[in-house]
Structure formats: C-alpha cells, structure tokens
Amino acid sequence: MAVLQCPKCLKEMSYSEDIVGQSTACPHCQNVTVVPAPLPVLEYESHLPAAKTTAMGETSLILGLFSLPSLCWCPAVGIPITITGLVLGFVALHTAGRQAAIAGIVLNTIGLAGSSFATVEMASRFN
Numbered sequence: 001m002a003v004l005q006c007p008k009c010l011k012e013m014s015y016s017e018d019i020v021g022q023s024t025a026c027p028h029c030q031n032v033t034v035v036p037a038p039l040p041v042l043e044y045e046s047h048l049p050a051a052k053t054t055a056m057g058e059t060s061l062i063l064g065l066f067s068l069p070s071l072c073w074c075p076a077v078g079i080p081i082t083i084t085g086l087v088l089g090f091v092a093l094h095t096a097g098r099q100a101a102i103a104g105i106v107l108n109t110i111g112l113a114g115s116s117f118a119t120v121e122m123a124s125r126f127n
C-alpha cells in the first residue's frame with residue numbers, strides 16, 4: 001500500500017500500487033483522483049566529483065610514503081618530493097580527500113625534516 005494526498009481535502013488516502021494510472025475516490029470527500037506513479041527515488045550522492053578531489057590527498061599520501069625510503073639512498077631527492085606532497089596535502093585538506101591529505105601532510109613533514117637533516121649531515125661530512 002502507498003499513501004497519496006487528496007488534492008481536494010488534502011487528507012491522506014492509502015491506495016494499492018496496482019491502481020496507478022487509474023482513478024480512485026477519496027474516502028474522506030469522495031473526490032475522484034487519478035493515482036499518480038510513485039516518484040522515483042533520486043540519488044543525491046554522486047561519486048564522480050568525490051573521486052576527482054580525493055586524488056590530490058592520495059597523491060600527497062603516496063609522495064609522503066615514497067619520501068621516507070628515499071631518506072636512506074638519496075635524502076636530497078626527498079626535499080622536492082615532500083614539498084610537493086605538503087602543498088598537495090594542504091590543498092586537499094578542503095576536499096573529500098581530507099583523511100588521506102592529513103596522513104600525507106604528517107608523512108611529508110617527517111620526510112622533509114628527515115631529508116633536510118640528512119642532507120645537512122651529508123654536506124657537513126664533505127667540509
């Protein structure tokens with residue numbers, strides 16, 4: 001059973017779905033109404049824009065993850081990687097990719113600090 005509002009007395013009247021398109025009389029005022037087809041349920045959540053905006057936060061996270069092992073073999077490479085990751089992370093903070101962006105910012109901050117320290121440490125050995 002479904003419920004329909006009578007256009008004349010505005011009271012609710014119940015009807016069976018199999019009389020859609022046929023006329024039925026209101027039990028309250030006897031007004032004859034054609035039963036409309038039920039409205040389709042609209043999908044308000046669209047996944048396309050969300051997927052597009054999470055990409056930046058995820059890229060920041062991936063750059064952060066990538067910068068950590070680079071500390072071992074070439075810390076100087078980690079500096080531009082982590083700066084890029086930090087910028088992307090901060091931009092992505094206001095998007096749907098917020099959680100990945102926060103993780104990316106944390107990892108890139110650690111990576112940048114580690115890369116800077118290791119680069120300075122390496123340079124001082126040659127002097």
Ligand SMILES: [Zn+2]
Pocket residue numbers: 006007008009010011026027028029030031
């Ligand atoms: Zn009525």
